[in-house]
Amino acid sequence: MNFPQIQPLEDQAVDTVVSVLNRAKEQLGLRQTLQQLADSRREANGVQSKLNLKCLKTPVALTAEAFLTETIEKKWRLTNTFMYMLHYKNCSRDESSQYYYFEAVFSQPTVSYPIPQATASVYFRVQDKYVEPPNERPIPSMVFRVEGNYSEHDVRYVTLIPDWLLAVIKMKIKLSQRIEKLRLF
Template identity: 60%
Template sequence: MTNIPEISSYEDRAVDLVVSVINKAKEKLGEHLTLRQLTQTRENLTKEGKISLKNLRDPLVKTTEAFLRETIEKTWMLTRTFMYVLNYLGGSQDECSQYYYFEAIFSQPTAAYPIPQTTASVFFRVEDKHIEPVESKGVPIMVFRIAGFHTDHDVRFVTLSADWILAVLKMKMKLYQRIEEIKLF
């Protein structure tokens, strides 16, 4: 009987590789990890960034706004680093779905600049499908896109991190500094 290797995703194999590198480094430093500590290392790297969209109900605009505020403030904890404002941008529809659009504008005021020099926008789109029967419809789909980028991220699987927003703010600051150096205005 041949041993068939277990099929695992690229993501799981990458996490396993990182965990093994971290653990080998700790071992080289003289730290001997217990089995529980080894497990916790993997758990820390694979914390679920997933959120549930089960609380989104009709009226979708109101529940989505409340959901986004709670997610930004309590789940993603972005208010530790940023101030933000959430705006409803309107809706649209096609033959299959109704869409709702929101924009979260993040800034980082400081003592030197209480009015922030730059902002970073994150756009959210909620899709409520009409083609499925109400009883089997499930939850709407919500994606976000960071301004200046072209990729949509599903909020159920991808966590919006402060690093992404900081990167946008820094890119804008560098652009403004270059414009000042050129003295276009």
Template identity: 35%
Template sequence: MQKSIFEICKKKREVLKYKACSIRGPLVWQSPSRRLTQPIVFSEAGYIIQNIQWTSGKDFTVERGQQQIEEYMSTWEFHESWLHWSDYLQEEELKYSKRYHYRVRWSIPTCRKPIPQATASIYFIIEISKIKPPTLPVEVFFILESNRLIHRPGQCRFREKWLKDIIESKMILMDSITF
């Protein structure tokens, strides 16, 4: 029995609609009340992207920001040989917000080379709005060294390969320079 063109098109529309909803799902903005009560968890190809409950603007301190960055990074998957340390860099005053800059350096020390030849840095920025209510969570984003792409916690999956690529590119550069 042959299906009519109408039935085939209808079926294709249903499939496309389903796919569009599954793709669009993680991008739907949640209401402020939901954001205050639960961390956002998205799914990426069978992997759950985790996030933490970020502090509100009124409760924010430089130390609390650093603790929360450490807490957020503990949700990432990376090999146990990676070590990291974080630094508070500066406060930036903008017209409608305040930004707090942090740097987290990553390396893989070994028994043969306990002092790493190269490190990879991730720069975190915590932004507190002067316009939004102080009870809302702070805005957080991070940028990897030598990259321009801005990552937001809970919206992308951290990949250990990013750190390896940065260190590898530094090693290649150092090998090409003769002293």
């Protein structure tokens, strides 16, 4: 019996996008060689930004802070657009894990407003599981959530982009402008 090969949804999505793009190029009259077709699949699949969390070791709070600083400044390159402050908030624990919480507050000062009108926060949570023996302990996991959003993103697979932060900042500025127009204060 021949079973079809099971593919993750991400691979299926990449295949669909690549086939649509290649068909569109063909409709436009662009002839592609087999090598160019294979390269288009490789390029579309390589877009994922993968970060390695192996550097998160004990003490997790200190190594996580260093990892976040390096990721924000060098990998995501958010300091080209924003200034930020990274704060260690707290830690908590349950039966199987220790959690560490960080907040990165991003702002965009300008010449006309050196003190920013609004900021955008990104909340990070590091989970260090301790149900396994210390010598076999898994790598901690890290997720982030942008202020005003409910979805959490794994830092290994999702890149924080400046547009998400700009959207939060613009939303806050528009809200303050509406309040000023009402002249409540």
